[in-house]
Amino acid sequence: MSEHGLLVSAPGKVILHGEHAVVHGKAALAVALGLRTFLRLRPGGGERLRIHLPGVGPPSVEQLDVLKEFAGIAADASAPDSLAVLAFLYMCLAISAKYGDVPSVDIAVWSELPTGAGLGSSAAYTVCLAAALLHACRAISCPLKDGEATARWPEEEMTLINSWAFQGERVIHGNPSGVDNAVGTWGMVPTLRILLTNTKVPRSTKVLVAGVKEKILKFPAIMNPVLDSIDAISQECQSVLEAMPTNPSPEYYPILEELFDINQHHLNVIGVGHPSLDRLCRVTASHGLHSKLTGAGGGGCGITLLPPGQCSLLTLHEAVRVQSPPLAALSCPPADSLAALAFLLADATPLAVEAAKRDLCACGFECWETDIGAPGVTLHSSSSLKAEVLHALSES
């Protein structure tokens, strides 16, 4: 552990296809996002948190009530801060009980991910936390060698991190699908540049999900085929992403764009569109870019594919690298073992993208230009982190 302590990060996720359909038993495709949560763990000052829980299993209502009381969190608390503290307490205690005491630690967390935007910020947090706590009590190794910028844990240790992150997710979300923590753990090598746009239109996922269900009950013969079509889109998209690195060719990109357009229409059909999202799609379309909503819809975030430049296509063969289970399909079991996915894209059509971003901001939206297909949970040397991140972690 360096003077900066243990530095861990995990990516957020974004749903490419299958939001809502997944609630009705269809496949969905979630990918790692190039926006991450960072965690720094340092030895603590000696005050130790030492509670033993007999027979640690999944968090029970009773256990959580005790922890809420201990931490001074209201029984019905739903603020991200309170839930994050609760997840930390639970994971600390449960990991201690299983692998031996977690030593007194000082933990700082900072994230590039907005909370409550459907971008897997809570999973990125619990993945970081699981990695740090398991490392602190020596349940997993420290794969970062001197002089290395970053390192990742071996397969079986990532499985352990993922399973504990999932327990943390259960504390925060009650009944999560397990996809967000899988994406945060396994990640994916860089593949596509995207624009993530927050319409800032607030919405209730619960109301939207109920609306879709109601529409399916109202028009089953019309709506069920739409869900089937969305299912096929997720599978087609996954096939295309799998095929891309082994045979990178410009023909794949328009297919991804076409699938985006089709699914956006489908999402409007099932009733989770919103005029702000229509506007987002129209603005990007006017610059030749293809968008769809991502997540719950009804406002919230949209995702825009940024096409690869000519140069990047020429250097694709050099960019191909292989990394372990990258794409998590929301269908259970989640992670379909996806072969190498590397489609490192250089900046392309920068003028169109800049113009689109300007127009989107003029609508009052907020944009991030980032990648999908980021590495999963990662151990960092302090020198490999941006000064901004280190500074933020020191402040917190």
Place this chain on the structure above:
Amino acid sequence: MSEHGLLVSAPGKVILHGEHAVVHGKAALAVALGLRTFLRLRPGGGERLRIHLPGVGPPSVEQLDVLKEFAGIAADASAPDSLAVLAFLYMCLAISAKYGDVPSVDIAVWSELPTGAGLGSSAAYTVCLAAALLHACRAISCPLKDGEATARWPEEEMTLINSWAFQGERVIHGNPSGVDNAVGTWGMVPTLRILLTNTKVPRSTKVLVAGVKEKILKFPAIMNPVLDSIDAISQECQSVLEAMPTNPSPEYYPILEELFDINQHHLNVIGVGHPSLDRLCRVTASHGLHSKLTGAGGGGCGITLLPPGQCSLLTLHEAVRVQSPPLAALSCPPADSLAALAFLLADATPLAVEAAKRDLCACGFECWETDIGAPGVTLHSSSSLKAEVLHALSES
């Protein structure tokens, strides 16, 4: 026959749901349009057209070649005028051969329907022609009694008109579905007010149909469910239209609107949308009105539902009337016997409609406010026709 001769009219048609899907074996829903073609038949000056064709069946290539030569029409003629003359010649000869000579006649035709806009103008013409020619050679009765404004033929005579109109359609279109002439013959009692908007964007039906087929072959698992959903929309719409007159309630109208929205998205998915149609939908949506493309798409016409006013809903029970086979479903056999359809709607939300029309015209589009669900082939007294129509028929 009055001094004005025999006056016949037949309505155009508009596709409510199922365009394109019908090419792939799905149901579609076509309804009569409140825009009509009028035909006046008067005894001729004595020059008689007398050609006997042995064994008259469907028009053969050889027969049509002879007729083309006779009328001085180029072998590959496709102009509406040439095809109309050809259909007239064929029907004249074939009906003469079957029912005895058509006497020397003078025929004038005038239409409110634009040609080549997918609104069934050719079928409205052949329906009028079939009725007039069958009447001239006494194969059908003259149901119009003195002092009556309009009259319709009895069931079995309409069947005969329809079958001859279909032969005329074959001359004009080669391989028509038979829906247009069925709608033109049977029609439907007034049911819904609509706005028909021509984007004036030219398109090739052939290219659009081929594009849909290509897309289905490219993404069968994604596209076939969309066709299934469109099929279910046609059926659901038909059920709603059937249910409306027996139990008229404001709850039906939003369903029709919802089905329009869903199908418009589906038509975009199968690739027959167009920015001009998106604009049409957006403009009408801004006035609370729901639209979809109708026909081939890729430009062409859009149809907008105009909602019933409060008053019309209160007087619905008085407006209910029953008429024979009204809705023609494109599924073969075409005309699903549809029960009473009468939902006479008074002018509603006139301000919103006027504002929408103004905005659509500002886009360079052309609008007609009309009804769907018009009476089928009808015999008129001269006093029941608008002066404009009589004048047009005298001019021609």
